[in-house]
Amino acid sequence: MEDDRRDAVNGTGDGRRTDVAAIEQSDAYRSLVAQRRRFTIIASAVFYAVFAAFVALASWGHDLMGRRISGGLAVGYLAALAVIVAVWLVAFAYSRASVRVFEPLAERAREGRD
């Protein structure tokens, strides 16, 4: 075993390490990391802002959340539904970005290693 601190699961051969370095320096990989980071930051910022607003209103805005919009529909329930829809939208957007951008870049990065 090349390195005493490693265990069998994750043993690394020298050849693979060279490949890793090549991938890491490729334009495709750099672009993948940058674009995915951008997506993650924007999507997280928007989603967690929505979620934080929901939790804050549910914790401190009892009157507003309990106000009826029409019939039995209260602001609180509508806000909860909005968070659920926001989860679905994030999943959909991430999926679309993955198929269109991240996966092709990852594939290019893997193939371009030699």
Add this chain to the structure above:
Amino acid sequence: MIVAAGTAHGLTLGVFAVILAMTLAITYWASRRTRDATSFWAADRGITGAQNGLAIAGDYMSAAAFLGTVGLIYLFGFDGFITGVAALASFVTVLLLLAERMRNAGQFTMADVLAFRLNAKPARSAAAIGTLVVVGFYLIAQMIAAGALFEALAGITFPVAVVLTGAFMLVYVLFGGMIATTWVQIVKAVLLMTGVVVLTVLVLRRVSWNPFEVMARAPAHSDAGDAFLAPGQFFKKPLDSVSTALAFLLGTAGLPHILMRFFTVPDGRAARRSVGWAVAVIGTFYILVSIIGFGARDILATAGEKAAGKGGNLAAPLLAQNLGGGAGTFGGDVLLAIISAIAFATILAVVAGLVIAASGAVAHDVYTNVVRGGDTDEGAEVRVARVAAAAIAIVAMALAILAGKGFNIQFLVSLTFAVAASANFPPLLLALTWRRFNTTGALAGVAVGLVSAIGLIILSPTVWPGPDSEGGPFPIVNPAIVSIPLGFLACWIGTLLGPPEEVDRYTELRVRADTGFGAERARTPTAGSR
């Protein structure tokens, strides 16, 4: 407790026997396909994204999610819905930060990812401890829930019910491994969704299919009146709901039995797709459950509160009985039996997933990689896993019976999510994203997250100084709001204090996690023996 006649008990057991027969057939089929560690823990990495999405939903929609959420909404209105929303929101964290990376970087357990770049033995041991604590507490909570439910709905005494639950769970895991567990979870998810859809349809039929009409009618049947539709009935203090929401939001991202599911799919793409399916199913589930919860308030009203029991856990079965025609009628008995049987199946699927995750921590992490330093064969690893599963199951059964049906399950569930969010999630996230992160940081994070979450729960109003206490030294019901930052802080301080480690392994982990290069490969079930 439901005043169910002998016929209702008999019917419940009958329906349950049919479900059990189905799961045993699955286990027999799976046992013939289980041949090595990759089958046992990762179902040969042959589960599709859609199947895994359903299995994640089946793993995640526990008895607490179904009976507990219906019960809380029935008793407290809107507040009961908050945890459901937070539980779903947690999958955004899982999707954006963990799903694909876990699949690409790990082999069988959460600890694989930490051991990849950190000093393997200590990092693995710490992650294994985090796994065992989270899984252990959750397992005991589910066992107690199962025993109490069985007793109330099928007339079997609590200890016998706990032993039966443990026995079936062990049969799935020992003989069918992850393949059986996955399919039991898929079957359970389909059954549970069917049950929830049927209840929703029966509730909506009475109000000319307008879900908001249910909510319009509910407050009139509650002592809270109009406030029933507003927050504040269950979470008395603002920080209670904030902290609980935080624990659910980040806790899922540290639940070993959920993260382990990502190792069962062929590649990162399938891992991503499985989260898409899971949020579609779980989101729909919570929307339907909210309609059922408000419907229960409209239909069972204040009169049903006593029968629904502590926490309202029996509100859903009671509602089913009522919608089927009422107690003593054939329709009422049948619907009660079906919903009760589905609730049992729900628990069985969840506990099987928990035991298999715990067996991975003991056999793959501790035995193979820490004790034997990787020097063992897969046959031995799987044998140790089976022994570990049996031992964990027996200990959990014993503790559940000792704790008794009156034990505060809510305490165990908050503990599970708080520890997962504070001790497991910070090191996992930082191992995947922070270049400087090191072994000292991981050990400090796990230790501080674990101790602060458990310590603050003991000091919280739920526990301190005893049953029905009005307030402990720590004022908030869930410690997450304090213990999560402490977990991250400890990771950071530990990293600064500890010796720096080579960045090569981090680079390799990142490349592997981001691109799937070098990731554990999928294999077809017919690919022959290895």
